[in-house]
Amino acid sequence: MKTLLKGLSAGVFSLASWSAIAIAPVFAGSINNVTIGGSAPNDYLVFNADATNTFLVANTLANVQNVLDGNATSPTGNVELAASSEQPNFDFTKNTTLQGTIGGKSITLSSLTASDWSVIGTTWFNAALTAYGLGGLPNNIKNFAFSQFESNGGFQKFSDPNISYVNQNDNTGEISIGLAGYLDATQLLLSVLPDSFKPFLTGKTLQASELVKYDYDGQSGYLYSFNATNSGLVAADDGVSHTGNYEVYIQGSRPVPVPAAFLGIALAGAMGAGMLKRRQLNR
Numbered sequence: 001m002k003t004l005l006k007g008l009s010a011g012v013f014s015l016a017s018w019s020a021i022a023i024a025p026v027f028a029g030s031i032n033n034v035t036i037g038g039s040a041p042n043d044y045l046v047f048n049a050d051a052t053n054t055f056l057v058a059n060t061l062a063n064v065q066n067v068l069d070g071n072a073t074s075p076t077g078n079v080e081l082a083a084s085s086e087q088p089n090f091d092f093t094k095n096t097t098l099q100g101t102i103g104g105k106s107i108t109l110s111s112l113t114a115s116d117w118s119v120i121g122t123t124w125f126n127a128a129l130t131a132y133g134l135g136g137l138p139n140n141i142k143n144f145a146f147s148q149f150e151s152n153g154g155f156q157k158f159s160d161p162n163i164s165y166v167n168q169n170d171n172t173g174e175i176s177i178g179l180a181g182y183l184d185a186t187q188l189l190l191s192v193l194p195d196s197f198k199p200f201l202t203g204k205t206l207q208a209s210e211l212v213k214y215d216y217d218g219q220s221g222y223l224y225s226f227n228a229t230n231s232g233l234v235a236a237d238d239g240v241s242h243t244g245n246y247e248v249y250i251q252g253s254r255p256v257p258v259p260a261a262f263l264g265i266a267l268a269g270a271m272g273a274g275m276l277k278r279r280q281l282n283r
Contacts, residue, residue, distance in 0.1 A: 029168055031167075033100050034064050034100040035099045036096065036098060038096040044083055045059070046077070046079055053236040054078065054235045055236045064098070067164075072245055072247050076164075077164070078162040079162065079163045080163075081096040081097070092156065093114060103253065103254070106216070107214065107215070108214065110212065111213070112222075121146070121155065124222070125146045128226060132226075134201075137200070148192075148193060149193055157192060158208070159210065161212035162180035162242065165178040170254075173253050175252040177249070179210060179247075180242040181242070184244075185207050189206050189208060207226050207228045209224050211223070219250065223250070228244030228246050229245050
């Protein structure tokens with residue numbers, strides 16, 4: 001009788017274990033199967049991180065995947081797309097992409113090209129002015145500032161996003177993307193704006209992420225932010241970069257749980273094994 005009860009207990013335990021799995025579906029929460037592509041697939045850098053600094057590591061897909069496994073409170077480095085965007089010989093017609101899957105769906109994040117700025121440039125610039133309390137300036141002043149921003153290389157400075165992480169909320173499907181940048185971007189912005197515009201920004205601490213283009217599940221567009229949190233990190237090579245984390249969002253589809261049919265087969269198998277063992281014990 002004791003042996004029989006032991007066999008029955010094992011069968012019940014197996015059934016309970018699989019039932020627990022059925023109640024708590026498995027979801028994928030971070031980007032995986034990453035690749036680098038685009039028309040300039042070699043124009044990227046990978047920065048790993050320790051507790052305080054980011055630092056360059058080899059351009060391997062293993063390193064790319066590794067540094068994307070962080071979150072807003074604990075970034076683990078970043079991948080810079082179109083890393084040569086501010087160099088004199090940069091080809092602004094080409095892009096670099098980070099591709100992968102998240103929640104069972106493909107996602108592509110890309111640097112910007114000159115043609116992208118013809119689509120998003122004015123919208124982004126006006127959003128920046130509004131964020132800095134300057135949305136009410138006369139159009140002639142805003143248009144002149146935008147023209148000088150372009151002439152001074154502003155497009156290129158904000159076209160090379162540093163991707164820190166790509167995560168998905170298991171419950172809502174929302175995808176959060178971390179962009180490493182400057183916690184205080186004031187000097188970066190002032191360097192590409194006309195001198196006549198700078199008095200409007202006196203005394204302000206400016207924040208602005210680089211822009212990233214995305215393609216996900218039939219959606220496409222541009223993401224950016226003017227609100228950074230302290231990353232707790234700083235680039236070891238220049239002492240100023242990667243101090244801010246800008247989080248941007250895509251409303252994604254809810255991740256697909258483990259198929260119910262698979263769990264049903266597993267449950268049936270567990271029950272069958274328990275019944276077979278009981279028959280053997282009763283002989």
